[in-house]
Amino acid sequence: MADDDHEVVERQVGKGIEAHFDLDDAFSDGEDDYNLEFSSAAIRKHLAENPSWVGNDDREDDGETEYSSARDHDTSISTICLDGSSNSYLESRSSSPSSPPLTAEEQPDEQEVPQDFSDITLSEELSTHGHSTNGHSTSDADTQDEDASPPGDTSYPTIHIDVSRSPPSRVTMSTNTENNGEGRQEDEAVHTVSESNASSSHLPAPSHDIDIPPLPTSPSSPLPRARSPTTPTTSHRRQTYSAGPSAFQKVLSQTRPHFLPPKNRQEDQKHMADWQAMMKQSRAAEEKRRKALQERRLARELKIEQSIYTWQKEILPDWRAVHKNPNLRRLWWNGMPTKLRASLWQQAVGNALALSKDxxxxxxxxxxxxxxxxxxxxxxxxxxxxxxxxxxxxxxxxxxxxxxxxxxxxxxxxxxxxxxxxxxxxxxxxxxxxxxxxxxxxxxxxxxxxxxxxxxRHCMRSLYGSVAAKDDVEAYYRIFDTLLADCMPKIYFNFKQHQISPGAYLPDWLIPLFLDHLPFEACARLWDVLLLEGDSFLFRAALAVLAVLEPRLFFPDRQELLDLLRGENKAALDVAKREGRLLDGAKYDIYGVDEETLWERIDSMEEWWRESTWKRLTQRELPDL
CATH class of the missing domain: 1.10.8.270 (putative rabgap domain of human tbc1 domain family member 14 like domains)
Structure with a gap:
């Protein structure tokens, strides 16, 4: 440009280029007129050819070298590509503070620099011309160290999810680093990069796997470098449980339901102390009751052992004398001596099948x-x-x-x-x-x-028989339903309302002869009377069991009633566990069913029970018996 043109071009950061020239030149139509071009490539070219255009005051204020203004790229021009890479030309200029200004031959072509935002690629794939989106080669960057890389080259972590591993080690995180001279190196556990890609400075296209693509970097807002470039970070935390109450349990009121307003601390502590005192008294009363029950049972067993002489003299020679003598029958009902059970049971059952000893x-x-x-x-x-x-x-x-x-x-x-x-x-x-x-x-x-x-025996054979005996079993269920309606009409009505038939609980009692549900001592005494009285006593004992459970048999839910009859009531099981009772015995131990309580109910039926009623019912339901 001629010196007499008096043209002054000044660069202001963030404001583009301003041109000043004489008015006469503006109307000149000569062939030597110079057409100003305001493209980014042309501006950089003019700045490189005329470094004197930049004022010295700015350089002195900034305390930089004479070429510092040439390194300050125009912030009005976007240098970020949306595929995750940055403008390598500007990065190379900013990463070399002591490099001289580029000459006209070293300037990139105008077509290689994005003219406006429409030139910025929106694709995730690389350019097919063998260079990055911004079109600049980075062959000179091979000699640079890792420390000289711009702050915007910080790599981002890649998260890998492996559902085949255990939950603590299912998610791993690795960091992909980029060296200016060696390209991007990825985690060996994921995949490796070929050497042809390693020589280029651009980032490879984002993977279509589950890896999170790296975010685009900006020189104006650098991100901190990853803590470890190659070592994956895995979190292994083992859940621990404290032995004492949790923080929620410490503040949870145990004396008022959760849906009511809370009490103040003093009132809650007072009521808790009262509750603990009542529970202590209850446990003491329960222990006292158990000791008294044990003492009565031992006294009864001692009385039975003392009556062994009567058994040996009057009953053992001919056990049928019991049916003739009410006193001997009452003695039999109180339980027989253990040492005489083998011979007395054998006589009472008989040998109707005529089986030989062999x-x-x-x-x-x-x-x-x-x-x-x-x-x-x-x-x-x-x-x-x-x-x-x-x-x-x-x-x-x-x-x-x-x-x-x-x-x-x-x-x-x-x-x-x-x-x-x-x-x-x-x-x-x-x-x-x-x-x-x-x-x-x-x-x-x-x-x-x-x-x-x-x-x-007919009732047991029906329960242990084949499908052909199903009609007889149903007949026995109807007999029991009739007896239940006459003995305990409220329980009968509740069972009918919830559609609970005797077939839902009676076989579990009669097939093992109550050994699954009642204590062993109570079952031994039941067996003594069962062998003497026959099948009728089975139903009388079953009614006595329901009489013991009667206060618990008014639940409005059918499933809860069935669980109670099976000995699986959740509330009773929780109470038994809290009191430390063993649960390997009879199922009805959790309900407090013992020998003394059961026989109190059986004895209370003495006036109500009639053998004539049993015979009438069996003749009606089982005419062939």
Missing amino acids: NYKNCLSRANRALSSGSFPAETLQAIEQDVLSTLPSLHIFHPGTGPLYEDLRDMLCAWVVSRADEGLGYVHGTAKIAAMILLNMKPQQGFIVMRNLLE
């Missing part, structure tokens, strides 16, 4: 041959093992492997299955309880005969 031996040998040859049904053997596991667990004498009577019980059950095979009948769950009670009082040879004859 019947058990023959059936057991057949069972052993079937077991050795593999012809014994595997399903039946598995059912026997499962039934034995739940048989009187509190006694620990029938436990597999350690119980002294386990082998005898298993042999007796296998022999019983073989004896029923000729009739086409299989195993019934609950038989192990009856066999266990018999084995506790007599030898297997005697017990097998007693067991077979006992289960051949």
Whole structure:
């Protein structure tokens, strides 16, 4: 440009370029007129050719070198590409503070510099011309160190999610770093970068995996560098539980429901102290009641042992004398001596099947041959093992492997299955309880005969029989419903309202003869009277059990009633656990059902119960009996 043109071009940061020239030149139409071009490439070219255009005052105020103004790029021009890369030309100029100004030959072509925002790529892929979106080569950047990289080159973490790992180590985080001379290096666990891509300074296209793409960087707002470039950060925290109450439990009021306004602290503490005192008194009263009950039971057993002479002299020779003498019958109802149970049970049950003494031996040998040859049904053997596991667990004498009577019980059950095979009948769950009670009082040879004859009584045979006996079982359910409606009409009406029939709870009581639900001492006494009175006493005992549970049988929910009858009431179980009671005994122990309470209900039915009523009902429902 000629010197007489007096043209002054000044660059103001953030305001673009201002041109000053004479008015005569503006109207000149000569061929030597110079056309000013205000593109970014042309402006940089003019600034590089004429460094004297930049004022010295600005350089002195800034305390920089003579070329500092040339390094200050125009902030009015965008240098950010939306694919995550930055303008390598401006970055290279800003990263080399001591580099000289570029000459005209070193300036990038005008077409390589974005003219406006329309030139900025919106694609996530790289340019197909072998360079980055801004079109600048970074071959000179290979000699630069990592410390000389601009602040905007900070890499962003990549998060990897692996659902096959455990929750604490499922999410990992790795950092992808970019070195000016070696390109981007990614985590080896994800993938590796080829050497051809490593020589370029641009960032590769974002991966389409689950990795989060890196955000675009800006030289004006640098981000802190990642803490570790290659080591993934994994959080391993183990949840810990404190032994004491939680912070919420400490402030939660235990003396008022949560839906009511809270009490003040003094009132809450006072009521809590009162509640603890009442609970202490309740536990003391319960312990006193248990001791009194134990003392009465020991006194009753001592009285039975003292009456053994009467048993041996008047009852043992002819047990039928009990039906003729009311005093002997009352003595029988109070319970028989333990040492006489084997002989008295054998006489009371009888031998209606006319089984020989060798019947058990023959059936057991057949069972052993079937077991050795593999012809014994595997399903039946598995059912026997499962039934034995739940048989009187509190006694620990029938436990597999350690119980002294386990082998005898298993042999007796296998022999019983073989004896029923000729009739086409299989195993019934609950038989192990009856066999266990018999084995506790007599030898297997005697017990097998007693067991077979006992289960051949009409009511027991109907419960242990095949599908053909279903009509008889339904007849017995109707008999019990009639007795329940006459004895406890309120419970009968509640059961009918919730559609609870005797079939929902009566088989669980009668098939094992109450051994699953009642304490062992109460069951032993029930068995004494059952063998004497027959099937009618089974229903009388069942009514007595319902009478003990009567205060609990008015729940408005059907499922809650069924859970209570099964011995699975949640509230009662929680109370038993809180009091530290063992739950391996009878199911109704949690309801406080014991021998004394049960027999109080049975004795209270003496005036109401009539044998004539039982006979009339059986003749109506079971005319063929």
